[in-house]
Amino acid sequence: MNSKLIVYPTDFSDCAKNTMPYVIALAKALKSKIRIVHAIEIGSLASAEKNPTILLDTIRLLEEEAKNKLVKLKERIEAFNLECAYDIVRGQTLFLKEYMENLDPLMVIMGTIGNHGIENKIFGSLAAQTIRNTKSIVLTVPKEAKFDNLSEIVFATDFHIKDTTCIRFIKEIIQYYGAGLHIIHISRYFEDLEQEREKLLQLETEVAKMISSENFRFELLYAKDIEDELAALLENSKPDMLVLITRNRNFIERIFEKSLSKKMVNHTHTPVLVFPS
Numbered sequence: 001m002n003s004k005l006i007v008y009p010t011d012f013s014d015c016a017k018n019t020m021p022y023v024i025a026l027a028k029a030l031k032s033k034i035r036i037v038h039a040i041e042i043g044s045l046a047s048a049e050k051n052p053t054i055l056l057d058t059i060r061l062l063e064e065e066a067k068n069k070l071v072k073l074k075e076r077i078e079a080f081n082l083e084c085a086y087d088i089v090r091g092q093t094l095f096l097k098e099y100m101e102n103l104d105p106l107m108v109i110m111g112t113i114g115n116h117g118i119e120n121k122i123f124g125s126l127a128a129q130t131i132r133n134t135k136s137i138v139l140t141v142p143k144e145a146k147f148d149n150l151s152e153i154v155f156a157t158d159f160h161i162k163d164t165t166c167i168r169f170i171k172e173i174i175q176y177y178g179a180g181l182h183i184i185h186i187s188r189y190f191e192d193l194e195q196e197r198e199k200l201l202q203l204e205t206e207v208a209k210m211i212s213s214e215n216f217r218f219e220l221l222y223a224k225d226i227e228d229e230l231a232a233l234l235e236n237s238k239p240d241m242l243v244l245i246t247r248n249r250n251f252i253e254r255i256f257e258k259s260l261s262k263k264m265v266n267h268t269h270t271p272v273l274v275f276p277s
Contacts (some may be wrong), residue, residue, distance in 0.1 A: 015111035021147035
């Protein structure tokens with residue numbers, strides 16, 4: 001994994017532009033380089049235009065337009081004393097799997113709604129596919145998110161073996177921005193509460209070795225519907241970021257594909273940082 005590279009996909013939509021402050025913020029905290037990437041949709045163009053000469057001219061024009069926009073984005077990022085490059089990729093919308101395998105970056109930061117605000121068509125489906133298929137960390141930024149500062153981060157634990165590894169990574173962001181870390185576990189079964197309380201206390205002991213106790217707090221919650229409870233917590237506390245691990249693939253897919261999940265990801269102000277399991 002390239003621990004010094006953040007990939008920033010853009011379709012030049014408002015949501016993608018809204019993602020850039022998060023790209024800059026995390027690149028500064030993690031001391032990472034940035035690679036902006038834009039895809040030219042060859043498949044849809046080829047089905048609409050059968051004349052190869054016209055098709056090639058159209059692709060060249062789109063690439064020139066994209067290059068002009070990418071150069072401006074690159075200059076804006078470099079104004080923050082960050083190293084930045086860009087790529088233009090010809091292919092399908094869900095191009096990132098092969099592209100990501102070649103780059104193997106530390107993180108991908110992307111919007112959850114694509115051009116024209118079409119949910120789960122462009123960046124919505126791309127975000128879900130990226131989370132499922134990449135070994136990298138993925139930060140998805142909803143359209144309504146507005147970067148101000150990273151002062152409160154919620155980490156939703158399911159007692160994964162990689163919890164402490166992920167928290168050690170988050171520590172860099174916490175220290176850079178002076179953020180607080182709220183670690184929660186939502187228990188679905190009443191009979192498991194005592195055992196899960198013990199697990200949470202054990203995790204608290206491990207975290208205390210890494211982070212000052214002034215910067216974190218732990219909470220055990222009980223709810224029959226975990227997604228409902230998590231959505232309510234985000235709505236009420238309005239943290240600057242939610243952190244998850246993809247231990248439960250079905251849970252991640254529910255976040256991105258069901259109506260409640262759209263509320264959590266696309267219609268709240270909370271970016272979601274997802275670690276691969």
